[in-house]
Amino acid sequence: MFLLRKIxxxxxxxxxxxxxxxxxxxxxxxxQQFKQSVQELEEQILNAGSTQELNNISEQLDxxxxxxxxxxxxxxxxxxxxxxxEVVRELSREIQSNEQKLLAIERQREEITSLSDKINIYxxxxxxxxxxxxSLRNVIAQAQKDRKNLSSAIVxxxxxxxxxxxxxxxxxxxxxVTVNSYDGQVYTEIEESLRKRTLSGQEHxxxxxxxxxxxxxxxxxxxxxxxxxxxxxxxxxxxxxxxQVWDKIGNDLSKFYGEENAAELKSTIDAKVQDWDASASxxxxxxxxxxxxxxxxxLPAFDNNSSFFAALEAFIDGEVHSxxxxxxxxxxxxxxxxxxxxxxxxxxxxxGEFVKDGEVLTMNQISTIDxxxxxxxxxxxxxxxxxxxxxxxxxxxxxxxxxxxxxKE
Amino acid sequence: MRxxxxxLLSLITIFVSLTTACNKFxxxxxxxxxxxxxxxxxxxxxxxxxxxxxxxFNIQPFKKQEFGDSDSSKVEELxxxxxxxxxxxITASAFKNIxxxxxxxxxxxxxxxxxxxxxxxxxxxxxxRDTTVQLVNRDTGEIYLLTQNGIVEKINA
Numbered sequence: 001m002f003l004l005r006k007i008x009x010x011x012x013x014x015x016x017x018x019x020x021x022x023x024x025x026x027x028x029x030x031x032q033q034f035k036q037s038v039q040e041l042e043e044q045i046l047n048a049g050s051t052q053e054l055n056n057i058s059e060q061l062d063x064x065x066x067x068x069x070x071x072x073x074x075x076x077x078x079x080x081x082x083x084x085x086e087v088v089r090e091l092s093r094e095i096q097s098n099e100q101k102l103l104a105i106e107r108q109r110e111e112i113t114s115l116s117d118k119i120n121i122y123x124x125x126x127x128x129x130x131x132x133x134x135s136l137r138n139v140i141a142q143a144q145k146d147r148k149n150l151s152s153a154i155v156x157x158x159x160x161x162x163x164x165x166x167x168x169x170x171x172x173x174x175x176x177v178t179v180n181s182y183d184g185q186v187y188t189e190i191e192e193s194l195r196k197r198t199l200s201g202q203e204h205x206x207x208x209x210x211x212x213x214x215x216x217x218x219x220x221x222x223x224x225x226x227x228x229x230x231x232x233x234x235x236x237x238x239x240x241x242x243x244q245v246w247d248k249i250g251n252d253l254s255k256f257y258g259e260e261n262a263a264e265l266k267s268t269i270d271a272k273v274q275d276w277d278a279s280a281s282x283x284x285x286x287x288x289x290x291x292x293x294x295x296x297x298x299l300p301a302f303d304n305n306s307s308f309f310a311a312l313e314a315f316i317d318g319e320v321h322s323x324x325x326x327x328x329x330x331x332x333x334x335x336x337x338x339x340x341x342x343x344x345x346x347x348x349x350x351x352g353e354f355v356k357d358g359e360v361l362t363m364n365q366i367s368t369i370d371x372x373x374x375x376x377x378x379x380x381x382x383x384x385x386x387x388x389x390x391x392x393x394x395x396x397x398x399x400x401x402x403x404x405x406x407x408k409e
Numbered sequence: 410m411r412x413x414x415x416x417l418l419s420l421i422t423i424f425v426s427l428t429t430a431c432n433k434f435x436x437x438x439x440x441x442x443x444x445x446x447x448x449x450x451x452x453x454x455x456x457x458x459x460x461x462x463x464x465x466f467n468i469q470p471f472k473k474q475e476f477g478d479s480d481s482s483k484v485e486e487l488x489x490x491x492x493x494x495x496x497x498x499i500t501a502s503a504f505k506n507i508x509x510x511x512x513x514x515x516x517x518x519x520x521x522x523x524x525x526x527x528x529x530x531x532x533x534x535x536x537x538r539d540t541t542v543q544l545v546n547r548d549t550g551e552i553y554l555l556t557q558n559g560i561v562e563k564i565n566a
Contacts, residue, residue, distance in 0.1 A: 025545045025552065026534030028446050028488075077444035080461070 031078030034068050038087055045094045051106065054099050061091050115174060119205050122171040129164040130215060133157060140226055154226045161219070161231060165238045168212065175205065175253065176245045206257045206265055213242075213272040220279035229287045233351050236284035237358035239276050246273055284360070295342055296335075309365045315339075316372045323380045332380040343373060441495035446535040449487050457487050466517060468501075474522070475504050490535040490542055496520060496557040498542045503529045507544060509557045520557055 041061060048054045065088050068075060075084040136157040140150060220235065246269070254266035285303045292299055299311040319339075323332035347355060348366065355361050361369070449457035451468050458465040468487050476482045482503065489499045497510040497517060506524050510517040525544065532547035541561055544553040552564040 025536070025550070026547060027444075027536045028448055028534060029547075031445060074445060 027074050027078075030068075030071055031075060034064075034071075034075055034078070037064050038091065041091055042094065045091070045098050048098060048102065051099055051102050054095055054102060058092075058095050061088065061095065064088075116205070118174050119171060119208065122167050122174075123208055126164055126167050126171075126212065129160050129167070133160045133164070133219075136160065137222075157226065158228070158231055161227075162234060165234055168216075168238055169241055172242050172245045176249055206253060206269065210269055210272060213269070213276050217272070217276050217279050220276070220283050227287070229284075229291045229346075230351055230354070232280075232284040232287040233354035233358060233360065236280045236360070237354040239280040240358045243273055243277060246270075284358070288360075291346075292342070295338065297339055297342065305359055305361065305365075309361060309369075312369055313372065316369070316376050320372075320376050320379050323376075336376055336380045340373060340377070343369070439495075440493050441491050442493040442537055443491040444537055446488050446490040446537075449489070451484060451487060455484075459489070462491070471499060471501070471504075471508060474508070475501075475506065488533060488535050490537055492537065492542050492557070493540055494557060498535055498544075498555065500530070500533050500535065500544070502531055502533065504533065505529050507542075507555060509555075511557075521559060523555060523559055525553060525560075 041057060041064065044057050044060075045054070048057060068084065072084045075087075079087060136153055139153045140157060216235070216239070250266055250269065254262040254269070257265075281304070285308070288308075289299070289302070297315065299308075299315050302308040302311040316339075319332065319335060347361070351360075355366075356363065443462060447459045447462060449459055451457045455467050455469045455472070456465060457468055468484055471487070472482070472484055484501045484503075487499065487501045489497050491497050495512065497508075497512065499508040499510060500506070505526070505528075506522045508519060509521040509523065511520045512518075525546075530544075530546050530548070534545040534547055536543040536545065538554065541554040541556055544555055546552075550565075553560050554562040554564070
């Protein structure tokens with residue numbers, strides 16, 4: 001059936017084409033019409049928005065080739081220095097090349113749709129968590145006197161914030177993976193219409209990112225007595241991760257979704273990211289400082305990675321220096337133990353993931369502090385006086401014995 | 410003495426003639442045909458230029474022939490084709506004639522003015538068919554087979 005239809009189709013084309021050309025009678029006109037058809041096909045290839053359209057164009061090219069084959073010699077003259085076969089081959093190459101590009105675009109469009117779906121899911125979940133954290137904050141504010149309720153609300157609130165941060169990280173990673181996979185050449189050729197077909201209005205991820213950053217800044221700027229150092233470290237690590245990803249994909253993402261306002265949108269989000277960074281950083285360093293002070297570890301002032309590392313080194317140096325040449329080191333050893341406990345169980349263990357992710361301390365810095373702590377431990381190790389006392393007592397006993405023996409004689 | 414001079418002069422003449430004969434030769438069976446007509450638009454001075462076939466001239470003499478001195482008819486496009494023997498066949502829309510021109514040094518010389526009819530041809534086209542030039546009246550579908558000597562055959566639509 002299909003074969004029969006194909007045969008009829010070809011027969012009709014041949015009948016039509018030969019009739020058309022014979023009726024023309026002007027060679028010049030035949031050549032002009034061929035050139036016109038080629039130009040129209042070129043435009044269609046350029047404007048094709050799907051591989052289906054290109055398949056149709058390919059069929060049109062077959063028809064054109066069939067229609068003009070008998071005038072090949074004439075067209076070779078008319079198209080000089082090109083030739084009929086070269087023109088047909090070139091069109092065919094253009095179709096193939098555009099088909100490759102369109103396939104890549106279609107694949108990326110699917111990725112964008114999938115990304116958009118993912119973002120929507122994250123957005124809904126984050127919105128749900130936001131509404132819960134808002135209401136929990138109200139509960140905390142109202143339940144200041146009821147300790148039991150207050151403590152459970154605070155735990156719930158912190159858990160919700162943690163979940164929200166996890167979702168933000170997942171969303172940011174999805175954006176990074178998808179945008180990073182865009183092929184540069186194809187990327188520039190993605191038509192505006194394709195973007196609009198996939199993403200419009202509320203689905204616009206950049207708008208959502210902007211809202212998300214504002215929400216985070218608001219959470220950080222809101223007076224938060226109930227959050228722990230760990231919470232602030234996590235928020236800081238999330239911000240740092242977001243900023244890293246934004247630095248890498250911000251330009252592409254803005255170009256892609258921002259269309260003609262790309263630069264403006266990029267600089268708006270840049271400013272918000274900076275604001276977020278400042279708030280997250282300020283809160284995190286302040287909470288760390290307060291925690292250490294409360295634990296009787298008085299470090300010099302710090303508000304960034306290098307000053308924190310320098311403060312830790314200065315503190316350990318000071319402690320080592322103070323304990324040196326002291327005979328009784330119990331006090332110093334207790335101070336060492338207090339610091340050692342915080343360093344190991346808090347900074348390296350409980351907060352370790354965020355300390356590393358947010359580069360509160362780098363791995364090298366942690367190793368350096370570890371080495372210095374070992375040196376400090378050696379300095380403050382309490383010394384045992386049992387052996388000297390025993391030796392002294394033995395000596396005294398011997399001397400006493402000698403004196404007693406001498407008197408007896 | 411006179412005889413010697415005569416012999417010398419004769420020898421020189423024979424030598425020069427032989428040398429000249431060796432430098433002159435003719436290539437036979439040259440095909441000048443242009444496979445497809447050129448359709449050329451004159452510039453504001455009336456000059457048409459065919460870059461592909463490397464010819465350029467002013468169309469005013471043709472216009473004058475067709476429309477006379479006072480006529481201000483504009484020739485939008487001039488159509489020309491060259492047959493195997495190297496003659497140019499020139500016409501344009503609203504011409505009554507086909508001009509058969511022979512190229513000469515720096516000029517085109519009219520060989521024959523082929524009158525097609527009393528009516529002006531509004532949409533002429535020139536095709537090359539073997540040894541003849543085909544004039545197509547695209548309005549009526551009439552076809553004329555031409556050589557530099559005139560109409561060979563008329564084929565009605």
